Amino acid sequence: MWRYREWLPFEGDPVASLDTGFSPLIDAPRLADKLGVARVWVKNDAVSHPSLSFKDRVVSTAINAAIAFGLDTVGCASTGNLANAVAAHAARAGLASWIFIPEDLEIGKVIGTAVYGPNLVRIKGHYDDVNRLCAQLADRFGWGIVNVNLRGYYGEGSKTMAFEILEQLGWRTPSAVVAPMAGGSLVTKLGKGFKEFIDAGLVTGNSPRVYGTQASGCAPIVRMWERGDSTLVPEIPNTIARSIAIGNPADGPFAAKVMRESGGRGQHVSDEALVAGIRLLAETTGVFTETAGGVTVAGAVALAEAGHFHSDDEIVLCITGNGLKTTEAVSDVLPAAPVIAPKVRDVAALVAERTNQ
Numbered sequence: 001m002w003r004y005r006e007w008l009p010f011e012g013d014p015v016a017s018l019d020t021g022f023s024p025l026i027d028a029p030r031l032a033d034k035l036g037v038a039r040v041w042v043k044n045d046a047v048s049h050p051s052l053s054f055k056d057r058v059v060s061t062a063i064n065a066a067i068a069f070g071l072d073t074v075g076c077a078s079t080g081n082l083a084n085a086v087a088a089h090a091a092r093a094g095l096a097s098w099i100f101i102p103e104d105l106e107i108g109k110v111i112g113t114a115v116y117g118p119n120l121v122r123i124k125g126h127y128d129d130v131n132r133l134c135a136q137l138a139d140r141f142g143w144g145i146v147n148v149n150l151r152g153y154y155g156e157g158s159k160t161m162a163f164e165i166l167e168q169l170g171w172r173t174p175s176a177v178v179a180p181m182a183g184g185s186l187v188t189k190l191g192k193g194f195k196e197f198i199d200a201g202l203v204t205g206n207s208p209r210v211y212g213t214q215a216s217g218c219a220p221i222v223r224m225w226e227r228g229d230s231t232l233v234p235e236i237p238n239t240i241a242r243s244i245a246i247g248n249p250a251d252g253p254f255a256a257k258v259m260r261e262s263g264g265r266g267q268h269v270s271d272e273a274l275v276a277g278i279r280l281l282a283e284t285t286g287v288f289t290e291t292a293g294g295v296t297v298a299g300a301v302a303l304a305e306a307g308h309f310h311s312d313d314e315i316v317l318c319i320t321g322n323g324l325k326t327t328e329a330v331s332d333v334l335p336a337a338p339v340i341a342p343k344v345r346d347v348a349a350l351v352a353e354r355t356n357q
């Protein structure tokens, strides 16, 4: 992602996390058929380096700012993926880290943070309680909390997802992108990234429509967009999409503005629909995403069903995190694998059974 360093808030040479970015953009014709559009691509940050979510991008910019400021400790308030990323990037850079998460996160997110040896603290409460605490802590201990006092640097890292989409499409714009929203920073910065490259004359095509998706159990940005105003009403989260369960999103009004001005929309989906979205993506593209990606795919399906896509649309789905971190979302709905003896006869019986179905 540092190939775009002139577009990032950094002077001089970045020294840490130089190998994050440039995740695959995958052609997904079977999903295009399902959505009734001309083309679909999956921007696959489920395989982001090193911590398997798009949060590697925002930590890459924030940690270089922390190092440039001479800070020796970084931290974050996180719904899980940012915790993974801050712990991994700090370990590699030799910085100390303090990481604060809600107490009820998925085990994959907790272990996927603890393994890097941070100071990991679970807080009794929702993300919004954790975030409030971190706002009080940052200046008191002189830490660089990436999404609090380094937020200006953190946010700009998300623009690189937009830059890569444009470059990977051959320096042209898609018709639309669909992305999940938590704090609303990613959608805001996708809009900013597209605008910067279009204004600079680097790409051909119109500005993409930006669609932001949330889980119905925590959808304050989508509901604000639906009301058509710019006053966010905070919500108490109640969804299995924990990575995007932010009830009082810092960039909510900006994300709603990007959706509105680009001609996109907000869409929320039920937990049941997001689980179906995870399975649909896996079964049609071979990509296993976490709950936030399920919200993206289910949101795209709902938008298509409501007639918001056109048959000549070329759509990019932003898949922002890896399914192995939230296996509990699908473990109960997938068919159990049969256990059989190591006998050809037993396999033949299974084949016959399934062929007859």
Ligand SMILES: Cc1ncc(COP(=O)(O)O)c(C=O)c1O
Residues within 6 Å of the ligand: 053, 054, 055, 079, 080, 081, 082, 180, 181, 182, 183, 184, 185, 186, 187, 243, 244, 290, 292, 293, 320, 321
């Ligand atoms: C996997 C995943 N996707 C999307 C988001 C949304 O990010 P933002 O807070 O920039 O809206 C998050 C936030 O934690 C996330 O973990």
